[in-house]
Amino acid sequence: MEVFNGTCCLYPINVVILQRDKDAINMMSKTFFTSNKMSETIKIRKGLDLPIGGAAEKRLTDARSITTYAMKPTDFVGLTPRLLVEEGDMVAVGDALFCDKSDERIRFTSPVSGHVKAIVRGEKRKLLEVVVEADSKSLPTPMDTSAIKETMLKCGLWTQLRQRPFGIVANPDDKPKAIFVSAFSSAPLAPDYDFIMQGREEVLKKGLEALTQLTDGKVHICFRPNQRLAKQLSTLHSPLSIHYIKGPHPAGNIGTQIAHIDPINKGEIIWTMNLQDVAVLGELVATGIYKPERVVAVAGPNIKNPHYYRVKCGACLAEITKAQLINNEYPKMDSNDATRENRVISGDILSGTQIPADGFLSAYDDLVSILPEGNYYDFMGWLMPGFRKFSFSRTFLSGLLSTFHFSLSTYQFDTNTHGDERPLVFTGNFERVFPFDIYPTQLIKACIIGDIELMENLGIYEVEPEDFALCEFIDTSKTEIQTIIREALEKLRKEGL
Amino acid sequence: MFNNLRRFIDKIKPNFVEGGKFAWLQSTFEAFETFAFTPNRVTKRGSHVRDAIDLKRAMITVVIALVPAMLFGMWNIGYQTSLHATDWPYELGTVASWWYCLWFGFLRMLPMLAVSYIVGLSIEFTFAQIRHHEVNEGFLVTGFIIPMIVPVTTPLWQLALATAFAVIIGKEVFGGTGMNFLNPALVARAFLFFAYPTRMSGDNVWIAADLWGTDAITSATPLAELAAGMHPSASALDMFIGTIPGSTCETSVIAILLGALLLLVTGIASWRVMLSVILGGGLMGLLFNAIGANEYMQVPFYYHYLMGGFMFGAVFMATDPVTAAQTNTGKWIYGLLIGIFAVMLRVINPAYPEGMMLSILLMNCFAPLIDHCVVARNIKKRQHRALKLSKTVKS
Numbered sequence: 001m002e003v004f005n006g007t008c009c010l011y012p013i014n015v016v017i018l019q020r021d022k023d024a025i026n027m028m029s030k031t032f033f034t035s036n037k038m039s040e041t042i043k044i045r046k047g048l049d050l051p052i053g054g055a056a057e058k059r060l061t062d063a064r065s066i067t068t069y070a071m072k073p074t075d076f077v078g079l080t081p082r083l084l085v086e087e088g089d090m091v092a093v094g095d096a097l098f099c100d101k102s103d104e105r106i107r108f109t110s111p112v113s114g115h116v117k118a119i120v121r122g123e124k125r126k127l128l129e130v131v132v133e134a135d136s137k138s139l140p141t142p143m144d145t146s147a148i149k150e151t152m153l154k155c156g157l158w159t160q161l162r163q164r165p166f167g168i169v170a171n172p173d174d175k176p177k178a179i180f181v182s183a184f185s186s187a188p189l190a191p192d193y194d195f196i197m198q199g200r201e202e203v204l205k206k207g208l209e210a211l212t213q214l215t216d217g218k219v220h221i222c223f224r225p226n227q228r229l230a231k232q233l234s235t236l237h238s239p240l241s242i243h244y245i246k247g248p249h250p251a252g253n254i255g256t257q258i259a260h261i262d263p264i265n266k267g268e269i270i271w272t273m274n275l276q277d278v279a280v281l282g283e284l285v286a287t288g289i290y291k292p293e294r295v296v297a298v299a300g301p302n303i304k305n306p307h308y309y310r311v312k313c314g315a316c317l318a319e320i321t322k323a324q325l326i327n328n329e330y331p332k333m334d335s336n337d338a339t340r341e342n343r344v345i346s347g348d349i350l351s352g353t354q355i356p357a358d359g360f361l362s363a364y365d366d367l368v369s370i371l372p373e374g375n376y377y378d379f380m381g382w383l384m385p386g387f388r389k390f391s392f393s394r395t396f397l398s399g400l401l402s403t404f405h406f407s408l409s410t411y412q413f414d415t416n417t418h419g420d421e422r423p424l425v426f427t428g429n430f431e432r433v434f435p436f437d438i439y440p441t442q443l444i445k446a447c448i449i450g451d452i453e454l455m456e457n458l459g460i461y462e463v464e465p466e467d468f469a470l471c472e473f474i475d476t477s478k479t480e481i482q483t484i485i486r487e488a489l490e491k492l493r494k495e496g497l
Numbered sequence: 498m499f500n501n502l503r504r505f506i507d508k509i510k511p512n513f514v515e516g517g518k519f520a521w522l523q524s525t526f527e528a529f530e531t532f533a534f535t536p537n538r539v540t541k542r543g544s545h546v547r548d549a550i551d552l553k554r555a556m557i558t559v560v561i562a563l564v565p566a567m568l569f570g571m572w573n574i575g576y577q578t579s580l581h582a583t584d585w586p587y588e589l590g591t592v593a594s595w596w597y598c599l600w601f602g603f604l605r606m607l608p609m610l611a612v613s614y615i616v617g618l619s620i621e622f623t624f625a626q627i628r629h630h631e632v633n634e635g636f637l638v639t640g641f642i643i644p645m646i647v648p649v650t651t652p653l654w655q656l657a658l659a660t661a662f663a664v665i666i667g668k669e670v671f672g673g674t675g676m677n678f679l680n681p682a683l684v685a686r687a688f689l690f691f692a693y694p695t696r697m698s699g700d701n702v703w704i705a706a707d708l709w710g711t712d713a714i715t716s717a718t719p720l721a722e723l724a725a726g727m728h729p730s731a732s733a734l735d736m737f738i739g740t741i742p743g744s745t746c747e748t749s750v751i752a753i754l755l756g757a758l759l760l761l762v763t764g765i766a767s768w769r770v771m772l773s774v775i776l777g778g779g780l781m782g783l784l785f786n787a788i789g790a791n792e793y794m795q796v797p798f799y800y801h802y803l804m805g806g807f808m809f810g811a812v813f814m815a816t817d818p819v820t821a822a823q824t825n826t827g828k829w830i831y832g833l834l835i836g837i838f839a840v841m842l843r844v845i846n847p848a849y850p851e852g853m854m855l856s857i858l859l860m861n862c863f864a865p866l867i868d869h870c871v872v873a874r875n876i877k878k879r880q881h882r883a884l885k886l887s888k889t890v891k892s
Contacts, residue, residue, distance in 0.1 A: 350544045351543065374537075376537050377534040379502075379503075380532075382551060382554045383557060390548070390549060391548050394762055394764055395555065396550075415540045415546065416535075416537070416538070416539060418551055419553065420536060422551075422552045422631075422634075423673070438875070442824075457879065458879075459879055465543070469543070470544075472543050473546065473548055476551060476552055478547065
């Protein structure tokens with residue numbers, strides 16, 4: 001039985017073993033060294049689509065009139081920033097606000113023209129935000145785009161190019177073996193790129209072509225089967241390599257796609273870029289103008305008006321979140337809890353970052369999720385039947401009933417942990433949502449004890465924290481797996497491995 | 498009512514935190530608090546939304562799965578006594594006698610359950626407090642299982658000793674739930690088996706003579722009959738239903754299968770382990786059938802499922818996620834070998850009439866090795882891939 005994304009809300013469990021357990025080398029040489037055959041469909045069986053409602057409706061509001069913007073050094077893994085501006089300085093689009101201390105070519109630039117309104121620091125004077133207040137006279141001048149790498153570095157678009165392993169900003173001196181772009185997202189409440197990219201197909205093509213100049217290897221782009229965008233881009237030619245991926249989340253994660261197409265070995269580097277940033281690159285190449293804009297989906301199970309907004313990067317989200325009427329009819333688990341708060345997350349609910357309601361969009365995100373906080377007590381929650389609780393296991397009545405395609409009410413999703421942290425006891429579940437040729441439990445344990453050789457052997461270079469998001473979600477012992485993986489990767493990176 | 502309880506807990510809570518009057522009872526307080534209310538903790542980073550399951554829910558699911566076997570076991574304790582007792586108060590076969598069987602068994606099981614939980618939980622709470630940990634839910638299941646797998650006439654002081662041994666030596670010295678490598682309930686049984694062999698096997702332990710004492714009525718289990726070279730006197734149907742002498746709650750295959758169904762539907766226990774134990778036992782049984790050298794080897798292979806603790810072990814003990822193999826391939830190997838060794842021990846070694854306990858404990862010891870080999874294959878594959886790549890690049 002093929003279970004396709006989105007259609008399997010009530011029974012999202014796919015226990016069948018990954019069908020592509022073929023020799024990885026065959027696959028790699030096929031896609032990498034020989035002339036590629038187009039449109040090979042990769043089927044992913046392991047994973048989970050959360051049956052959560054409230055995805056963005058296909059309407060677009062122009063929110064480019066927002067006046068406050070910020071660049072956040074904390075969005076960039078392992079970055080030590082060197083501040084280049086002072087409060088009150090005037091900046092134009094593409095002017096550097098701060099740069100990477102270890103490589104000053106990597107500049108983090110202002111998305112708008114205006115003046116530096118605030119420099120926000122945290123503990124130990126750690127730089128958190130550089131806030132820019134936009135003015136109205138923002139007409140950038142065209143740039144010389146003959147050398148793509150230099151142009152990208154100059155205007156700051158380079159920072160949108162990330163490296164795997166480690167998830168850091170790409171090093172301009174490296175030669176990646178491939179560049180990956182995912183043309184769909186499978187995360188809960190994910191934006192629909194077919195909708196977002198409407199009318200931007202031409203610049204997207206330009207951007208993809210530009211990417212091919214950055215690597216001697218292939219540029220891979222992954223679509224859903226029958227995705228409209230794929231047909232519109234069909235005139236693309238080699239050395240671009242097109243793949244179709246079928247299956248539940250995390251099929252849209254770049255890590256899953258790399259693992260199935262061209263897995264990373266120790267010492268190898270792959271670059272990745274988000275689809276919307278590729279379009280920005282395309283526009284930059286075509287017109288010479290750097291327009292750091294993107295369409296952002298605002299979604300959540302208890303908001304009344306989930307839809308898309310066109311914003312500039314780093315936009316302050318206060319106006320947007322304020323405009324989202326909270327649907328008070330959304331079921332409350334706790335009867336005496338009248339003041340339910342909501343959490344604003346830049347990114348998806350499985351691996352995004354919590355930001356204040358008047359916070360700023362993070363550098364790599366095109367989704368703002370709003371989720372009810374779960375700070376309530378649940379009387380004998382571990383014993384009650386649980387009609388509204390969602391569990392990957394079927395230990396709650398909701399899950400048992402859904403086995404028979406029957407449900408009494410919609411699921412309740414919030415930020416409650418539903419239990420305390422415990423040692424890792426249950427086994428065999430992570431494997432069901434982790435479509436990698438990697439033993440997740442063993443790798444997590446290797447990361448906890450910090451055994452570098454074991455981590456390398458078990459495939460740490462092939463993963464990023466977000467690849468473990470579903471493992472963390474279903475984990476019975478409530479371990480913070482993504483944090484464990486990030487810390488392990490940082491440890492490896494700092495040791496220069 | 499819930500709100501009042503919540504308010505009361507919030508009121509007394511400051512006494513139990515660091516610096517409070519009863520800070521030395523912190524773990525105990527937390528255990529009771531989280532027992533009454535799932536905490537209001539919210540996620541901080543990583544996955545903002547979490548699955549509704551926690552360790553409490555998982556463990557209580559196992560306990561619920563054990564209930565059919567427990568209820569049948571209680572009834573069977575009374576039933577076995579009623580068959581042999583001279584002073585049974587009701588006429589056999591009547592409804593009143595049926596209910597009295599259940600009541601009789603309930604009264605026999607209750608002290609055993611109480612001893613197991615009181616001894617085990619006090620040790621768990623003490624260790625948690627010393628370590629400043631939260632109390633773990635693992636013993637909910639262990640404490641329930643221990644009285645289910647011993648003969649009904651086991652003296653309570655022996656049970657207490659075995660429970661203490663299992664919790665301390667079998668679990669806490671390794672770091673508590675999740676860190677042990679032997680199934681604690683089986684450690685308790687093995688302790689009894691080797692420390693007090695006359696109380697754990699033979700023909701004089703399986704049926705209680707009266708309501709309160711440890712005196713017993715002589716009656717052989719099917720395994721003992723076979724070990725003595727006789728064909729079991731009970732029919733296959735009796736053994737399937739469970740109206741035979743044996744450890745308190747292990748006799749009824751049908752009640753155990755009900756529990757197995759719940760464990761499999763909820764996804765708590767590994768179907769791979771259950772299936773492979775059964776396959777392994779069947780394979781070995783068939784092999785012995787083919788040899789057929791004595792009465793024991795000639796017994797139909799499916800008798801092994803019906804006799805003794807085979808099914809109980811396969812469903813509730815081999816599947817213990819902490820002590821089983823942790824990789825999926827490893828689970829198959831682990832389960833198959835448990836089944837094979839269990840039947841082999843029964844048939845070949847007359848000193849141990851029941852091989853299931855020793856077979857599971859043996860494979861508990863080997864599970865890490867099995868996993869190591871399975872994972873090593875994955876590592877080799879990864880290294881091979883990297884090696885092949887560097888060769889291709891050179892050429």
